[in-house]
Amino acid sequence: MKNDLIAGHFELLADLLEIQNANPFRIRAYRNAARTISSTSDSLADLAAAGGDLTQLPGIGKDLARQIIEIAQTGKLKSLEELQQQIPSGVVEMLRIQGVGPKKVSVFFNELQLTSLAELKAACEAGRISQLKGFGKKTEESILQNIDHAAASVTRFSIADARAAVEAIVADLRLLPEVVRCEGAGSCRRRRETCGDLDVLAICADPGPPMDRLAAHPLVSAVLQRGDTKQRVRLVTGIELDLRVVPEESFGAAMQYFTGSKEHNVVLRQRAKDLGLKINEYGVFRGDESVAGRTEEEVYAAVGLPWIPPELRENRREFEWADNRQLPELLLQT
Structure with missing residues (x-):
């Protein structure tokens, strides 16, 4: 697993904690850890596998080191999964709006109970955002101007983001002993500049284990559809991914x-x-x-x-x- 993917877990964790108005020192620790991990040239996954001392990295204590090892070994972070169960994916999508960070999203979610871009847009059009403490008419107008772009960006993702997500999920599914082979497909495999959705194929006699594994992945915010051999999920970034389990032949x-x-x-x-x-x-x-x-x-x-x-x-x-x-x-x- 690449350092950027490990760092991404901590960045998202910090965002979700800030939306929940958690301890600011804890939030800062995760953000600092993400920066340290991203700027480290050596592979932390390799270092963890070799039993290296991750606490030698600046700002990485025993608890953060343990979580880095957890992500590197399992592709998951239990504390992040627990937070994702508490915060709707539509709330996370609000972070894609230009000029809107976790603090503002926290207000939208906790004070107005808004859970999607559509609900936030309706609140802006009704003048509810400008009535909030610390917000004004200009802020409301800015959000309204940028929200459609954010909604559109949810449907198209850069190849870098798409590949990172596919690689993380494929690597996780390959850990299952039942999975004979697993690969990414679709426009991501064609390396298009942007991708509308993602495709992953797996060979497995029983579709159940890979589908269960995908549903529990920390990058997955919701299971949208599950059939006999196909499962569609939405990732925390908003992009949707199809897993198809096919016979080897x-x-x-x-x-x-x-x-x-x-x-x-x-x-x-x-x-x-x-x-x-x-x-x-x-x-x-x-x-x-x-x-x-x-x-x-x-x-x-x-x-x-x-x-x-x-x-x-x-x-x-x-x-x-x-x-x-x-x-x-x-x-x-x-």
Whole structure:
């Protein structure tokens, strides 16, 4: 687990404590710890695994060191999970409004019992915010001007934030002995600049354990839907994530299906149709017989193509390049 992800747990914990009007010294300790962790070049997860002394870091005492180890080993922080149960995710989303910090959110939540951006917008339009002590008409107007941008930003997230969330959740699910394989898919895997939602695929004979594990993850604020093989959750940042549990023989087909853009997949399905085949998330079929699906390489080979890197799957000449065996080499940033 990267230092920034560990620091993020403490930043969120500090925000939630401030919303609850907790002890300011405790809040400051978590914020200072987050800054220390983010600025540390050495991997704290590796240091913790090696039994290193985390208390040697500036401002990190025994209690904070214990919590760093807890996050590094489990991907979770019990104290953060408990706070998340007490504060609605819509309250946390208010922090995305420009000029609005935890102190103001605390007033909205504790004094007006507002629990979502929509409720806050309605309160502004009704003039309720300007009536609060310490708030005025200008503050109310500023919030009203910025709230729509905050609501829109909840639906699109930077690739850095998206990758950090997917990597943390995938790493956590891989800890389950029942999970054979787990990977991120979707626009995040294509490394789009922004992502509207997130996709994770897992191979597991019983979907129950990975779904239970995901529901309990500290980055998850709510379970929105749970079916036999698919679970949709909302993260504390507001972005939604789909977990799909698929059989091993269909994993490659599912990875291709849920990674490629809509336009890319339309072209791929037409190529398959021209060859008398059908492609979907379960595999490549000739009639009722499955001819490929275990790996993405199999899926593309079934329609006469080499494997196409996820970053190119936008229907922007990648099929032409693949047909001519001239796919460009990508320079990827880790």
